[in-house]
Amino acid sequence: MGHGDEISVRDLQPPTSTFALTAAQAEHGPRLAPRKVIQTYDPDEWEIFIEEWATGLAPGYIRVQRFGGSGDRGVDVAGFKTDRGFEGDWDCFQGKHYDKSLTPSIAWPEMLKVFLLPVRTPLYTLPSSYSFIAPRGLGTGLAHLISTPTELRAKFLEQVESSTAKPFKELDDDTRNAVYLLASVTDFSIFDSVEVLALLDQHKATPYFAARFGGGLPSRPASDNPPQEVGPEELVYLTKLVDAYRERYVSVDSVASAGLHNKAGAHLQRQRESFFRAEALRTFARDRVLPNTFEGLQNELFDAIVETVEADHADGLERLRRTLEQAVNAQLSANALIQVTEPADRRGICHQLANDDRLTWVADK
Template identity: 50%
Template sequence: MSLAAQPNASSGAPELTDVPVPVASGSPAPALPGSPVPPGHRIYFYSPDEWEVFIAEWATGVATSYRQIKQLGGSGDRGVDVAAFKTDRGLEGAWDCFQAKHYDGSLTLSDAFPEMLKIFYGVVDTYYRLPDRYVFVAPRGCGPTLNRLLSKPTELRKKFLELLDARGAATRQYDEQTLQSIRELAESSSFSIFQSLELNEMLDVHRDTPYYAVRFGTSLPARPPVGETPEAPAPDEASYVKKLVDVYNEQDPASCSDAGSVAAHATYGPHLQRQREAFYSAEALRLYARDSVPDGTFELLQDDVYAGVIDTADANHASGLDRLRAVLTQSGQLDLGAHALISVSKLQDRQGICHQLANAEKLTWVAADE
């Protein structure tokens, strides 16, 4: 696999770029007929492009162990797909290298040898220092011979030097002086840096990212209870609460001039409280989405709620209260089943999203001409 990036036009050197943030699809993975397909088996049939997306998702889980994670691209990637930095010095400090391959079969020594050559050449050519770990990442893992050698670093070094001395096809792109320098470096290096990452280990990390449930169609993690609604509106509630006060003021101008007077009103006080509870429920769903599903998933749900209620909001209504009630009723009737968050949402969240939209100046209850 080669994670795409633009090469440095002046030198041809590999260019470090941030690992791309995967994009939310807005809907869960399609259900497959028959018995559930384990995540690992699904990955076997990924295209190289989809494998790249999975790697980007996995990297967000790995990132917590590192200062920074970058992808290394360009015409000569120097044997690095993903570089994980342990210090602020990047490739000049301690780092780990992840080399990802998506082949139909297990990785073999003939697959690994050219990549190992590249990493030693990168050090010889002073592009970076030798990584602390060089990890082969492949859905079907490593074949028995490569696995055995990775488990016996001394034997792996011996085999590497034998292949290097044989001057096979993988060595032909290097001149003799470079190959001798690679040999000297390899002789003095610990081959314990070369490791493999099994797919089940990757899935263990991926399971704790916001992408796992949506990618593999599993249940979303349990949603925590919604906290208590603050007694007084917070500053970030100002816009939608003001629009609600306008609704109540239209109905009872003498008693509903501001949020405080509305809160004391026998009829509209409880109504305002319910709307604020709905807003906080939607806010709790938004925060839950941040940690449980891909970025943008909640915003896609908001967009569909808006598309589903805006015609109702724009229609003629006898009062702002009638408009508010019609929009909240319409929000509960929308078909939002394609959205990943619906399995953990409730009617109160939909109503709260309407108030979020009002807070963002997308909905208004009392029209200027009413």
């Protein structure tokens, strides 16, 4: 790579597929223990796994990026702490997927690459931390050096000064001197490693863990009660509820009057509670399962109730009640979130679908 070459960057998208997480994936996963599973990955999958793990370190980073191809300059995954990218504070995660523990001879060329970044492109800064991540960890020799930053620096400077191995022997004199000068004033405690047990434990906090390793989903936290004041996110489904109430109870013409009505009031409160239950499930899904899993549950439920919605009913309120009953009784099994979904969540999803204008209770509205 030449002096002025640009690094090819792929902005972080949800790593892994766009398909919803299935119940079988979440519950069972691979037959191997997670420590064994990651040893089967190829280098590309290992980088994706590290990318997933790094997204769970938020709010430490405003952006996580994975760098691909031969031009990565020794940065597999970067966690940027500011919008300045490499010009601000950032952390480097270097994945090395070998069938053995990492040794100093493996580490030296990778460490050289990170010093070449600011030497060859002055706008770049050294990372605040640089972590080796390997499924079989560090060998004893490298582990001792990482634990003694002063000795690590001395040994690295020896490599810069006299090593005849690639890529050190390919440095021109000016570059070699610049690397030596920068390394000699750098605190080598920036170099570290992430041990496998910590890596896996932290990966559990991401939406990707269940898809990779199974074991089921964690328990959901308790849902908050709906706020007293109606929020803008509720206006569409509540308007459709009021339309249904008006057909049955002529005096109801607003959310406020529905709340005061002797029959509609309690029903309205239950629907709001169900809606916020479903919103809490949406948040849980965002943090715990693959992207699109919650949307997959919505679509599965929609398919189970749409015939009921489109059937003839006495009025809109009867259509709503029959639909909610069908939603609760529908046999749903494919989606991972079924493990943690309760009847109120299903009723709430119906109101989410109404909010998205996929369902309407009063015909011709």
